[in-house]
Amino acid sequence: MALYKTDFSLRQSLEIIRVLAVTDFKLRYYGSYLGYLWSLLKPLALFSVLYIVFSVFMRWDVANYQLYLLLGIILWNFFAESTSVGVTALAARSHLIKKVYFPRIVAVIATAVSALLGLLLNLLVFFVFAFLSGLPLSSTVFLAPFFLVLLFFLILGISLLLSGLYIPFRDINQIWEVLLQLLFWLTPIVYPLSFVPEQYRFWLFLNPMTGIIQYIRILTIDGTFPSLMGTLYVFCAVVCIFLAGLFVFSRFESVAPEQL
Amino acid sequence: MKPLIDVQHLNKTFHLPQRSLDTVKDRLFQLFTPNPKRVLPVLRDVTFSVSGGEFIGIVGRNGSGKSTLLKILAGIYRPDPGARIELEGRISPFLELGVGFHPELTARENVHVNAILLGLTPSQVANRFEEIIRFAELEDFVEQKLKFFSSGMQVRLAFAVAIQVDAAIFLMDEVLAVGDMAFQEKCLDVFRAFKKRGSTVILVTHSMSHVENFCDRLLVMEQGRLVFDGDVTAGIREYIRLNHAVEHG
Numbered sequence: 259m260a261l262y263k264t265d266f267s268l269r270q271s272l273e274i275i276r277v278l279a280v281t282d283f284k285l286r287y288y289g290s291y292l293g294y295l296w297s298l299l300k301p302l303a304l305f306s307v308l309y310i311v312f313s314v315f316m317r318w319d320v321a322n323y324q325l326y327l328l329l330g331i332i333l334w335n336f337f338a339e340s341t342s343v344g345v346t347a348l349a350a351r352s353h354l355i356k357k358v359y360f361p362r363i364v365a366v367i368a369t370a371v372s373a374l375l376g377l378l379l380n381l382l383v384f385f386v387f388a389f390l391s392g393l394p395l396s397s398t399v400f401l402a403p404f405f406l407v408l409l410f411f412l413i414l415g416i417s418l419l420l421s422g423l424y425i426p427f428r429d430i431n432q433i434w435e436v437l438l439q440l441l442f443w444l445t446p447i448v449y450p451l452s453f454v455p456e457q458y459r460f461w462l463f464l465n466p467m468t469g470i471i472q473y474i475r476i477l478t479i480d481g482t483f484p485s486l487m488g489t490l491y492v493f494c495a496v497v498c499i500f501l502a503g504l505f506v507f508s509r510f511e512s513v514a515p516e517q518l
Numbered sequence: 519m520k521p522l523i524d525v526q527h528l529n530k531t532f533h534l535p536q537r538s539l540d541t542v543k544d545r546l547f548q549l550f551t552p553n554p555k556r557v558l559p560v561l562r563d564v565t566f567s568v569s570g571g572e573f574i575g576i577v578g579r580n581g582s583g584k585s586t587l588l589k590i591l592a593g594i595y596r597p598d599p600g601a602r603i604e605l606e607g608r609i610s611p612f613l614e615l616g617v618g619f620h621p622e623l624t625a626r627e628n629v630h631v632n633a634i635l636l637g638l639t640p641s642q643v644a645n646r647f648e649e650i651i652r653f654a655e656l657e658d659f660v661e662q663k664l665k666f667f668s669s670g671m672q673v674r675l676a677f678a679v680a681i682q683v684d685a686a687i688f689l690m691d692e693v694l695a696v697g698d699m700a701f702q703e704k705c706l707d708v709f710r711a712f713k714k715r716g717s718t719v720i721l722v723t724h725s726m727s728h729v730e731n732f733c734d735r736l737l738v739m740e741q742g743r744l745v746f747d748g749d750v751t752a753g754i755r756e757y758i759r760l761n762h763a764v765e766h767g
Contacts (some may be wrong), residue, residue, distance in 0.1 A: 270637060278635045285622055357618035358635045360594030429541035485601070499715060512596045514587075 270366055277370035278351075283375050297376060300385060301328075301335040308448055325479050330447035332380045333471050337413060338438050340373030344417025345424050346432040348511070352518040362441055362511045366421055370414045377406075388479075398480030405474045405492070412496045414467060418503030422510040425517050438447050445471060463488065466495040520752045521567035522687060522718050523591065526602040530561040530586055530595065530742075560586045562598075562742040567739040570686070571716040575750070577757050578739030579764070582721045587739070588613055588689045591720070607686025608637055612677060614691055619672060621665035625656060628664055631751055646682045649701075653704070654678040670697055681708055688712065691722045706731075726754055 266274075287293030305328050312318050312327075320326065347369040348355060348362060355362060388395070423430045444466045446454065452464060462468045469492035475482035533555040539545055542592030548612060553752060559585045568574055578584050587733045589595045590603070592611035619628045619633075629650055633643045650659055654674040664672065677693060694702050709732050712719050729750060731737060738746035738760070 273634055273640065277631055281620070281623060281627055281631055284627070300633070305698070353620065354618045354631075354635060355596065357613055358632070359609075360635050426540065427542045429543055432541065515594045 264453065266326060266361055274364050275368045275371060276300035278365065279371040279375070282368060284371035287378075290485060294379060296378075298380060299329045301380065304335075307333050312448065315331060320452075322391075322393065322479050323450075325384075325391065326450065326475055327448065328387060329384055329475055329478060330445075330471050332377070332384055333409065333474060334445065334447050334467070335378070336373060337409065338378040338442070338466060339376075340370055341416045341420065342434060343373065344369050344413065345420040347417060347421045348514050349421075349424060349518050355518065358516050362514060363507065365417070366417050366507070367414065370410065370417055373413070375408060383486060393479065394481075395397055395478075398477045398483060399482050401483075402474045402477045405470050405477070408465070408466075408492060408496045409470050409474075411500050412470070415496065415500035418507040421497070422507040424501070425510045425514055441465065441467065446470075447471060456515045463491070466485075466492050466499070469495075474507065520606070521604075522570045522572075522606050523566075523568040523720075524602070524604040524701065525567065525591075526565050528561055528564040528587075528590065528601040528603065529559070529598040530583075530590060532558040532560055532596055534541060534558055539720055554624050554750075557748065560742050561590070564744045566737060566744060566747055568687075568718060568720070572612065573713055573719045573734050574721065574737060575733035575735070575753075576720060576722045576727075576737045576739060577724065577729065577753070580739075582739040583742040584689055588691050588720065588722060591687075605687065606689070608684065609687045609689060610636055610680050610683035610685035610689060611689045612680040612693060613689065617662045622663055624661050624663055625651070625667070625675060629675065631657055632679050636679065638683060641687055648730075650675075650678045650682055653681075655701075662715050670701075673697060674701060686718060688717060688719045690719060691723075693721070694723065694725065694728065702733070726757075729754060 287297060308331070309324055309327055313323055328348060343350075347366040351365045354360075355365070364484050420430055420434055444462065444465055446462065451459065451462070451468075451472055468490050469484070471491070473489065476484060521734075525577075527573050534557075535553055537553055538547075539548060539553060550613070565693075570671050576584050576587070581644050586595060590610070591605065592609055592613060594611075594613070618632055623631070626647075629647060630643055633646070633650075634640070638646070651660055654671070654677070656671060656675060659667070659671070667675070673699060680688070680690075695703055697705070706728075709719070709721075713732065721728070721733065733750050734758075735748065736746070736750045737744055738757050740760055745760070746753050758762065
Protein backbone atom coordinates (compact mmCIF):
# COMPACT_ATOMS: atom_id res chain seq x y z
CA MET A 259 0.00 0.00 0.00
CA ALA A 260 0.95 3.59 -0.40
CA LEU A 261 2.88 5.04 2.44
CA TYR A 262 3.14 8.78 2.72
CA LYS A 263 5.56 10.22 5.17
CA THR A 264 4.02 13.65 4.81
CA ASP A 265 1.26 12.89 7.28
CA PHE A 266 -0.68 15.92 8.31
CA SER A 267 -0.03 17.16 11.81
CA LEU A 268 -2.96 17.99 14.05
CA ARG A 269 -1.96 21.64 13.95
CA GLN A 270 -2.02 21.76 10.18
CA SER A 271 -5.37 19.95 10.06
CA LEU A 272 -6.84 22.47 12.51
CA GLU A 273 -5.44 25.28 10.39
CA ILE A 274 -7.14 23.83 7.29
CA ILE A 275 -10.43 23.45 9.17
CA ARG A 276 -10.20 27.07 10.25
CA VAL A 277 -9.49 28.49 6.80
CA LEU A 278 -12.13 26.31 5.09
CA ALA A 279 -14.77 27.10 7.72
CA VAL A 280 -14.12 30.84 7.52
CA THR A 281 -14.28 30.94 3.72
CA ASP A 282 -17.41 28.76 3.84
CA PHE A 283 -19.03 31.20 6.21
CA LYS A 284 -18.04 34.11 3.96
CA LEU A 285 -19.41 32.37 0.87
CA ARG A 286 -22.71 31.60 2.58
CA TYR A 287 -23.34 35.17 3.61
CA TYR A 288 -21.64 36.69 0.65
CA GLY A 289 -22.70 39.77 -1.28
CA SER A 290 -23.88 41.98 1.54
CA TYR A 291 -23.55 42.73 5.20
CA LEU A 292 -27.22 41.80 5.34
CA GLY A 293 -26.18 38.27 4.41
CA TYR A 294 -26.35 37.13 8.01
CA LEU A 295 -29.77 38.73 8.47
CA TRP A 296 -31.07 36.72 5.54
CA SER A 297 -29.97 33.53 7.23
CA LEU A 298 -31.74 34.63 10.41
CA LEU A 299 -34.90 35.38 8.47
CA LYS A 300 -35.65 31.72 7.78
CA PRO A 301 -35.98 30.55 11.42
CA LEU A 302 -37.69 33.82 12.40
CA ALA A 303 -40.30 33.51 9.65
CA LEU A 304 -41.00 29.90 10.60
CA PHE A 305 -41.23 30.94 14.24
CA SER A 306 -43.68 33.77 13.51
CA VAL A 307 -46.07 31.68 11.44
CA LEU A 308 -46.05 28.73 13.87
CA TYR A 309 -46.54 31.08 16.81
CA ILE A 310 -49.55 32.69 15.16
CA VAL A 311 -51.09 29.35 14.24
CA PHE A 312 -50.65 27.59 17.57
CA SER A 313 -50.67 30.37 20.12
CA VAL A 314 -53.16 32.80 18.56
CA PHE A 315 -55.43 30.60 16.42
CA MET A 316 -55.38 27.37 18.45
CA ARG A 317 -54.83 29.14 21.79
CA TRP A 318 -52.44 26.65 23.28
CA ASP A 319 -51.79 27.62 26.83
CA VAL A 320 -48.17 26.69 27.48
CA ALA A 321 -45.93 28.70 29.77
CA ASN A 322 -43.14 30.45 27.84
CA TYR A 323 -44.38 28.88 24.59
CA GLN A 324 -42.76 31.58 22.44
CA LEU A 325 -39.31 30.93 23.98
CA TYR A 326 -39.74 27.16 23.72
CA LEU A 327 -40.68 27.48 20.08
CA LEU A 328 -37.91 29.93 19.17
CA LEU A 329 -35.15 27.93 20.84
CA GLY A 330 -36.46 24.70 19.33
CA ILE A 331 -36.55 26.18 15.83
CA ILE A 332 -33.07 27.71 16.13
CA LEU A 333 -31.61 24.37 17.22
CA TRP A 334 -33.53 22.42 14.59
CA ASN A 335 -32.51 24.88 11.90
CA PHE A 336 -28.86 24.34 12.84
CA PHE A 337 -29.33 20.58 12.58
CA ALA A 338 -31.28 20.66 9.31
CA GLU A 339 -29.10 23.21 7.51
CA SER A 340 -25.74 21.83 8.50
CA THR A 341 -26.64 18.23 7.65
CA SER A 342 -28.11 19.17 4.27
CA VAL A 343 -25.00 21.20 3.44
CA GLY A 344 -22.91 18.39 4.93
CA VAL A 345 -24.18 15.92 2.30
CA THR A 346 -22.16 17.74 -0.35
CA ALA A 347 -19.24 18.69 1.91
CA LEU A 348 -16.85 16.73 -0.34
CA ALA A 349 -18.59 17.38 -3.66
CA ALA A 350 -18.64 21.14 -3.07
CA ARG A 351 -14.86 21.05 -2.62
CA SER A 352 -14.08 18.71 -5.50
CA HIS A 353 -11.98 21.50 -7.05
CA LEU A 354 -9.60 21.16 -4.09
CA ILE A 355 -9.89 17.41 -3.56
CA LYS A 356 -8.85 16.70 -7.16
CA LYS A 357 -5.74 18.89 -6.91
CA VAL A 358 -4.26 18.61 -3.44
CA TYR A 359 -4.16 15.84 -0.90
CA PHE A 360 -5.41 16.67 2.57
CA PRO A 361 -7.31 14.49 5.05
CA ARG A 362 -10.77 14.60 3.50
CA ILE A 363 -12.58 14.37 6.83
CA VAL A 364 -11.30 17.89 7.38
CA ALA A 365 -13.67 19.17 4.68
CA VAL A 366 -16.70 17.71 6.50
CA ILE A 367 -15.58 19.07 9.87
CA ALA A 368 -15.08 22.51 8.35
CA THR A 369 -18.64 22.54 7.01
CA ALA A 370 -20.04 21.69 10.46
CA VAL A 371 -17.83 24.31 12.15
CA SER A 372 -18.99 27.01 9.77
CA ALA A 373 -22.64 26.13 10.56
CA LEU A 374 -21.75 26.29 14.25
CA LEU A 375 -20.66 29.91 13.83
CA GLY A 376 -24.12 30.67 12.47
CA LEU A 377 -25.78 28.89 15.40
CA LEU A 378 -23.81 30.95 17.94
CA LEU A 379 -25.04 34.16 16.31
CA ASN A 380 -28.63 32.86 16.34
CA LEU A 381 -28.37 31.87 20.00
CA LEU A 382 -27.29 35.41 20.75
CA VAL A 383 -30.55 36.57 19.19
CA PHE A 384 -32.46 34.08 21.36
CA PHE A 385 -30.87 35.37 24.55
CA VAL A 386 -31.69 38.98 23.64
CA PHE A 387 -35.27 37.81 23.04
CA ALA A 388 -35.34 35.91 26.35
CA PHE A 389 -33.98 38.95 28.19
CA LEU A 390 -36.62 41.20 26.65
CA SER A 391 -39.41 38.85 27.68
CA GLY A 392 -38.11 38.96 31.24
CA LEU A 393 -37.03 35.33 31.59
CA PRO A 394 -34.94 34.83 34.71
CA LEU A 395 -31.91 32.80 33.66
CA SER A 396 -31.14 30.02 36.11
CA SER A 397 -27.70 28.55 36.62
CA THR A 398 -28.72 25.28 34.92
CA VAL A 399 -28.15 27.04 31.58
CA PHE A 400 -24.42 26.42 32.05
CA LEU A 401 -25.06 22.71 31.50
CA ALA A 402 -26.69 23.37 28.10
CA PRO A 403 -23.34 23.58 26.20
CA PHE A 404 -22.81 19.88 26.99
CA PHE A 405 -25.84 19.07 24.84
CA LEU A 406 -24.68 21.55 22.20
CA VAL A 407 -21.46 19.56 21.95
CA LEU A 408 -23.52 16.36 21.57
CA LEU A 409 -25.59 18.09 18.88
CA PHE A 410 -22.40 19.07 17.07
CA PHE A 411 -21.12 15.51 17.07
CA LEU A 412 -24.52 14.21 15.96
CA ILE A 413 -24.39 16.61 13.01
CA LEU A 414 -20.81 15.63 12.26
CA GLY A 415 -21.68 11.92 12.36
CA ILE A 416 -24.67 12.34 10.05
CA SER A 417 -22.66 14.58 7.69
CA LEU A 418 -19.89 11.98 7.49
CA LEU A 419 -22.44 9.25 6.80
CA LEU A 420 -24.29 11.22 4.13
CA SER A 421 -21.25 12.74 2.41
CA GLY A 422 -19.75 9.24 2.18
CA LEU A 423 -22.95 7.78 0.74
CA TYR A 424 -23.26 10.72 -1.66
CA ILE A 425 -20.24 9.45 -3.60
CA PRO A 426 -22.04 6.33 -4.95
CA PHE A 427 -25.62 7.62 -4.51
CA ARG A 428 -26.28 11.07 -5.92
CA ASP A 429 -29.90 11.21 -4.79
CA ILE A 430 -29.03 10.81 -1.11
CA ASN A 431 -29.62 14.54 -0.54
CA GLN A 432 -33.22 14.30 -1.79
CA ILE A 433 -33.83 11.30 0.45
CA TRP A 434 -32.37 13.19 3.40
CA GLU A 435 -34.62 16.22 2.72
CA VAL A 436 -37.68 13.96 3.03
CA LEU A 437 -36.36 12.37 6.21
CA LEU A 438 -35.67 15.80 7.67
CA GLN A 439 -39.25 16.82 7.09
CA LEU A 440 -40.52 13.72 8.91
CA LEU A 441 -38.03 14.19 11.74
CA PHE A 442 -39.12 17.81 12.20
CA TRP A 443 -42.57 16.62 13.25
CA LEU A 444 -41.22 13.64 15.19
CA THR A 445 -39.23 15.98 17.41
CA PRO A 446 -41.08 18.07 19.99
CA ILE A 447 -40.34 21.48 18.51
CA VAL A 448 -43.73 22.92 17.68
CA TYR A 449 -45.67 20.99 20.32
CA PRO A 450 -44.55 20.60 23.93
CA LEU A 451 -43.61 17.12 25.06
CA SER A 452 -46.37 17.24 27.69
CA PHE A 453 -48.97 17.12 24.87
CA VAL A 454 -47.70 13.70 23.79
CA PRO A 455 -49.52 10.76 25.45
CA GLU A 456 -47.25 8.81 27.82
CA GLN A 457 -47.14 5.62 25.77
CA TYR A 458 -45.72 7.42 22.71
CA ARG A 459 -43.01 9.43 24.48
CA PHE A 460 -40.58 6.53 24.56
CA TRP A 461 -40.71 6.29 20.77
CA LEU A 462 -40.12 10.02 20.37
CA PHE A 463 -37.07 9.80 22.60
CA LEU A 464 -35.51 7.17 20.34
CA ASN A 465 -34.82 10.10 18.03
CA PRO A 466 -31.76 11.67 19.71
CA MET A 467 -32.86 15.13 18.55
CA THR A 468 -35.82 14.86 20.94
CA GLY A 469 -33.56 14.56 23.97
CA ILE A 470 -31.08 17.16 22.78
CA ILE A 471 -33.68 19.85 22.02
CA GLN A 472 -35.84 19.03 25.05
CA TYR A 473 -32.91 19.04 27.49
CA ILE A 474 -31.41 22.26 26.18
CA ARG A 475 -34.84 23.86 26.52
CA ILE A 476 -35.53 22.77 30.09
CA LEU A 477 -32.00 23.73 31.18
CA THR A 478 -32.32 27.17 29.59
CA ILE A 479 -35.98 28.04 30.13
CA ASP A 480 -37.39 25.94 33.02
CA GLY A 481 -34.26 25.74 35.14
CA THR A 482 -34.68 21.98 35.69
CA PHE A 483 -32.30 19.07 35.09
CA PRO A 484 -32.72 16.34 32.48
CA SER A 485 -32.98 12.73 33.66
CA LEU A 486 -29.73 10.81 33.93
CA MET A 487 -31.08 7.88 31.90
CA GLY A 488 -32.22 10.15 29.12
CA THR A 489 -28.86 11.94 29.04
CA LEU A 490 -27.05 8.63 28.94
CA TYR A 491 -29.20 7.40 26.05
CA VAL A 492 -28.62 10.57 24.01
CA PHE A 493 -24.89 10.30 24.65
CA CYS A 494 -24.75 6.66 23.50
CA ALA A 495 -26.93 7.31 20.46
CA VAL A 496 -24.68 10.18 19.36
CA VAL A 497 -21.55 8.07 19.83
CA CYS A 498 -23.06 5.21 17.77
CA ILE A 499 -24.16 7.50 14.93
CA PHE A 500 -20.78 9.23 14.92
CA LEU A 501 -18.91 5.92 14.71
CA ALA A 502 -21.24 4.68 11.96
CA GLY A 503 -20.56 7.93 10.09
CA LEU A 504 -16.79 7.51 10.45
CA PHE A 505 -17.02 3.91 9.19
CA VAL A 506 -19.07 4.73 6.10
CA PHE A 507 -16.97 7.80 5.33
CA SER A 508 -13.69 5.91 5.52
CA ARG A 509 -15.09 3.29 3.13
CA PHE A 510 -15.91 5.78 0.39
CA GLU A 511 -13.59 8.76 0.84
CA SER A 512 -10.61 7.25 -0.98
CA VAL A 513 -12.52 7.05 -4.26
CA ALA A 514 -13.92 10.59 -3.89
CA PRO A 515 -11.36 12.25 -6.24
CA GLU A 516 -12.15 9.72 -8.98
CA GLN A 517 -15.93 9.69 -8.62
CA LEU A 518 -16.81 13.30 -7.91
CA MET B 519 21.51 6.86 -0.42
CA LYS B 520 17.86 6.23 0.35
CA PRO B 521 15.63 7.36 -2.53
CA LEU B 522 13.21 10.25 -2.00
CA ILE B 523 10.53 8.56 -4.08
CA ASP B 524 10.29 4.81 -4.36
CA VAL B 525 7.56 3.26 -6.50
CA GLN B 526 7.28 -0.51 -6.83
CA HIS B 527 4.80 -2.44 -9.01
CA LEU B 528 2.31 0.36 -9.27
CA ASN B 529 -0.92 -0.54 -11.05
CA LYS B 530 -3.95 1.63 -11.46
CA THR B 531 -7.18 0.36 -12.95
CA PHE B 532 -10.35 2.35 -13.47
CA HIS B 533 -13.61 0.42 -13.39
CA LEU B 534 -16.04 2.24 -15.57
CA PRO B 535 -19.65 1.03 -15.42
CA GLN B 536 -21.33 0.51 -18.80
CA ARG B 537 -24.49 2.15 -17.51
CA SER B 538 -24.23 4.71 -14.80
CA LEU B 539 -26.03 3.66 -11.63
CA ASP B 540 -25.29 6.53 -9.36
CA THR B 541 -28.55 6.94 -7.49
CA VAL B 542 -30.45 4.81 -5.00
CA LYS B 543 -33.36 4.82 -7.46
CA ASP B 544 -31.23 3.35 -10.28
CA ARG B 545 -29.90 0.66 -7.98
CA LEU B 546 -33.37 -0.34 -6.84
CA PHE B 547 -34.86 -0.50 -10.31
CA GLN B 548 -31.96 -2.33 -11.86
CA LEU B 549 -31.11 -4.65 -9.03
CA PHE B 550 -31.24 -7.81 -11.09
CA THR B 551 -29.86 -6.68 -14.44
CA PRO B 552 -26.15 -7.26 -14.84
CA ASN B 553 -23.96 -4.22 -15.27
CA PRO B 554 -20.60 -5.29 -16.62
CA LYS B 555 -17.81 -2.86 -15.87
CA ARG B 556 -15.27 -1.77 -18.41
CA VAL B 557 -11.87 -2.36 -16.93
CA LEU B 558 -9.40 0.29 -17.97
CA PRO B 559 -5.81 -0.31 -16.90
CA VAL B 560 -4.16 3.10 -16.82
CA LEU B 561 -0.88 2.18 -15.16
CA ARG B 562 0.73 -1.26 -15.47
CA ASP B 563 3.51 -2.39 -13.19
CA VAL B 564 5.34 0.90 -12.96
CA THR B 565 8.55 0.76 -10.94
CA PHE B 566 11.09 3.53 -10.50
CA SER B 567 12.82 5.53 -7.84
CA VAL B 568 14.06 9.09 -7.57
CA SER B 569 16.92 10.38 -5.45
CA GLY B 570 17.03 13.79 -3.86
CA GLY B 571 18.00 16.63 -6.19
CA GLU B 572 17.10 14.86 -9.43
CA PHE B 573 15.23 16.75 -12.12
CA ILE B 574 13.16 14.15 -13.91
CA GLY B 575 11.12 14.50 -17.07
CA ILE B 576 8.16 12.31 -17.95
CA VAL B 577 7.05 12.20 -21.57
CA GLY B 578 4.50 10.04 -23.30
CA ARG B 579 1.70 10.27 -25.78
CA ASN B 580 -1.79 11.39 -24.70
CA GLY B 581 -3.43 8.79 -22.49
CA SER B 582 -0.17 7.07 -21.61
CA GLY B 583 -0.82 7.53 -17.87
CA LYS B 584 1.50 10.45 -17.02
CA SER B 585 -1.11 12.54 -15.21
CA THR B 586 -2.53 9.55 -13.35
CA LEU B 587 0.97 8.70 -12.16
CA LEU B 588 1.45 12.21 -10.78
CA LYS B 589 -1.97 12.12 -9.10
CA ILE B 590 -1.01 8.91 -7.34
CA LEU B 591 2.32 10.39 -6.24
CA ALA B 592 0.43 13.41 -4.92
CA GLY B 593 -1.81 11.11 -2.84
CA ILE B 594 -4.97 12.04 -4.73
CA TYR B 595 -5.74 8.74 -6.45
CA ARG B 596 -5.37 5.47 -4.62
CA PRO B 597 -3.23 2.84 -6.34
CA ASP B 598 -4.45 -0.73 -6.85
CA PRO B 599 -3.56 -3.04 -3.96
CA GLY B 600 -0.08 -4.54 -4.15
CA ALA B 601 1.82 -1.40 -5.00
CA ARG B 602 4.43 0.04 -2.70
CA ILE B 603 4.95 3.77 -2.78
CA GLU B 604 7.21 5.65 -0.44
CA LEU B 605 7.74 9.36 -0.48
CA GLU B 606 10.00 11.28 1.82
CA GLY B 607 9.16 14.91 2.46
CA ARG B 608 6.52 17.46 1.59
CA ILE B 609 5.07 17.49 -1.90
CA SER B 610 3.96 20.54 -3.84
CA PRO B 611 1.65 19.36 -6.62
CA PHE B 612 0.77 21.41 -9.66
CA LEU B 613 -1.63 19.12 -11.50
CA GLU B 614 -3.73 19.64 -14.62
CA LEU B 615 -3.06 23.35 -14.71
CA GLY B 616 -3.24 23.41 -10.94
CA VAL B 617 -6.37 25.44 -10.61
CA GLY B 618 -7.91 24.47 -7.29
CA PHE B 619 -9.57 27.84 -6.97
CA HIS B 620 -13.08 28.83 -5.99
CA PRO B 621 -14.67 31.23 -8.51
CA GLU B 622 -16.58 33.20 -5.87
CA LEU B 623 -13.56 33.94 -3.68
CA THR B 624 -11.07 36.72 -4.33
CA ALA B 625 -7.48 36.13 -5.38
CA ARG B 626 -6.36 36.92 -1.84
CA GLU B 627 -8.76 34.40 -0.28
CA ASN B 628 -7.95 31.69 -2.83
CA VAL B 629 -4.20 32.10 -2.34
CA HIS B 630 -4.75 31.84 1.40
CA VAL B 631 -6.80 28.63 1.16
CA ASN B 632 -4.43 26.96 -1.29
CA ALA B 633 -1.27 27.92 0.55
CA ILE B 634 -2.64 26.58 3.84
CA LEU B 635 -3.69 23.33 2.12
CA LEU B 636 -0.18 23.01 0.70
CA GLY B 637 1.25 23.26 4.19
CA LEU B 638 2.27 26.88 4.77
CA THR B 639 1.53 28.38 8.17
CA PRO B 640 -0.62 31.55 8.35
CA SER B 641 2.43 33.71 9.07
CA GLN B 642 4.32 32.20 6.13
CA VAL B 643 1.34 32.96 3.90
CA ALA B 644 1.32 36.54 5.12
CA ASN B 645 5.06 36.90 4.50
CA ARG B 646 5.01 35.37 1.02
CA PHE B 647 1.73 36.82 -0.21
CA GLU B 648 3.34 39.88 -1.83
CA GLU B 649 5.85 37.69 -3.62
CA ILE B 650 3.12 35.34 -4.90
CA ILE B 651 1.09 38.22 -6.32
CA ARG B 652 4.17 39.88 -7.82
CA PHE B 653 5.26 36.68 -9.53
CA ALA B 654 1.77 36.15 -10.95
CA GLU B 655 1.72 39.81 -12.06
CA LEU B 656 -1.71 40.30 -10.53
CA GLU B 657 -1.06 43.31 -8.28
CA ASP B 658 -4.15 45.11 -9.59
CA PHE B 659 -6.52 42.16 -9.11
CA VAL B 660 -5.90 41.03 -5.54
CA GLU B 661 -9.44 41.76 -4.36
CA GLN B 662 -11.16 40.51 -7.53
CA LYS B 663 -13.15 37.28 -7.55
CA LEU B 664 -11.51 34.46 -9.46
CA LYS B 665 -14.47 34.11 -11.82
CA PHE B 666 -13.36 37.34 -13.51
CA PHE B 667 -9.84 35.96 -14.17
CA SER B 668 -8.73 34.66 -17.54
CA SER B 669 -7.40 31.11 -17.62
CA GLY B 670 -3.87 32.47 -18.05
CA MET B 671 -4.21 34.61 -14.93
CA GLN B 672 -5.49 31.64 -12.91
CA VAL B 673 -2.63 29.39 -13.97
CA ARG B 674 -0.08 32.10 -13.20
CA LEU B 675 -1.54 32.48 -9.72
CA ALA B 676 -1.64 28.72 -9.09
CA PHE B 677 1.96 28.31 -10.20
CA ALA B 678 3.05 31.25 -8.07
CA VAL B 679 1.51 29.59 -5.01
CA ALA B 680 2.93 26.14 -5.77
CA ILE B 681 6.52 27.37 -5.99
CA GLN B 682 6.30 29.17 -2.62
CA VAL B 683 5.80 25.89 -0.77
CA ASP B 684 8.82 24.58 1.13
CA ALA B 685 8.51 21.23 -0.57
CA ALA B 686 11.07 18.51 -1.03
CA ILE B 687 9.33 17.30 -4.18
CA PHE B 688 7.66 19.39 -6.86
CA LEU B 689 5.23 17.62 -9.20
CA MET B 690 4.67 19.73 -12.30
CA ASP B 691 2.11 18.68 -14.90
CA GLU B 692 2.12 20.71 -18.14
CA VAL B 693 3.11 23.94 -16.38
CA LEU B 694 4.20 25.64 -19.54
CA ALA B 695 1.15 24.83 -21.64
CA VAL B 696 -0.50 28.13 -20.75
CA GLY B 697 1.02 31.57 -20.39
CA ASP B 698 2.74 33.89 -22.82
CA MET B 699 6.43 33.80 -23.67
CA ALA B 700 7.40 36.25 -20.96
CA PHE B 701 5.71 34.13 -18.29
CA GLN B 702 7.19 30.94 -19.70
CA GLU B 703 10.61 32.54 -19.42
CA LYS B 704 9.87 33.28 -15.74
CA CYS B 705 8.86 29.66 -15.19
CA LEU B 706 12.12 28.52 -16.75
CA ASP B 707 13.98 30.82 -14.35
CA VAL B 708 12.18 29.09 -11.50
CA PHE B 709 13.27 25.72 -12.86
CA ARG B 710 16.87 26.93 -13.04
CA ALA B 711 16.61 28.06 -9.42
CA PHE B 712 15.15 24.68 -8.42
CA LYS B 713 18.08 22.96 -10.10
CA LYS B 714 20.61 25.19 -8.39
CA ARG B 715 18.91 24.69 -5.02
CA GLY B 716 18.83 20.94 -5.46
CA SER B 717 15.05 20.53 -5.26
CA THR B 718 13.59 17.36 -6.65
CA VAL B 719 11.31 18.03 -9.59
CA ILE B 720 9.16 15.73 -11.70
CA LEU B 721 8.14 17.53 -14.84
CA VAL B 722 5.50 16.20 -17.24
CA THR B 723 5.85 17.95 -20.56
CA HIS B 724 5.54 17.66 -24.32
CA SER B 725 8.43 20.02 -24.97
CA MET B 726 11.63 18.21 -25.94
CA SER B 727 13.64 21.40 -25.57
CA HIS B 728 12.64 21.72 -21.92
CA VAL B 729 13.54 18.10 -21.39
CA GLU B 730 16.96 18.66 -22.96
CA ASN B 731 17.61 21.86 -21.03
CA PHE B 732 16.56 20.79 -17.55
CA CYS B 733 16.15 17.08 -17.04
CA ASP B 734 18.87 14.78 -15.69
CA ARG B 735 16.82 11.73 -16.50
CA LEU B 736 13.85 10.89 -18.64
CA LEU B 737 10.96 8.47 -18.16
CA VAL B 738 8.98 7.53 -21.25
CA MET B 739 5.48 6.13 -20.82
CA GLU B 740 3.43 4.22 -23.34
CA GLN B 741 0.01 2.69 -22.68
CA GLY B 742 0.45 2.74 -18.93
CA ARG B 743 3.87 1.16 -18.96
CA LEU B 744 7.20 2.70 -18.19
CA VAL B 745 9.05 1.81 -21.41
CA PHE B 746 12.19 3.83 -20.87
CA ASP B 747 14.07 5.10 -17.84
CA GLY B 748 17.45 6.69 -18.27
CA ASP B 749 19.58 9.08 -20.28
CA VAL B 750 17.78 12.08 -21.75
CA THR B 751 19.11 11.89 -25.30
CA ALA B 752 18.34 8.20 -25.67
CA GLY B 753 14.92 8.76 -24.08
CA ILE B 754 13.99 11.46 -26.56
CA ARG B 755 15.02 9.14 -29.40
CA GLU B 756 12.79 6.43 -27.93
CA TYR B 757 9.86 8.84 -27.59
CA ILE B 758 10.23 10.00 -31.20
CA ARG B 759 10.40 6.39 -32.37
CA LEU B 760 7.14 5.63 -30.51
CA ASN B 761 5.40 8.57 -32.13
CA HIS B 762 6.61 7.51 -35.59
CA ALA B 763 5.47 3.95 -35.01
CA VAL B 764 1.95 5.26 -34.44
CA GLU B 765 2.02 7.57 -37.47
CA HIS B 766 3.09 4.83 -39.84
CA GLY B 767 0.86 2.18 -38.27
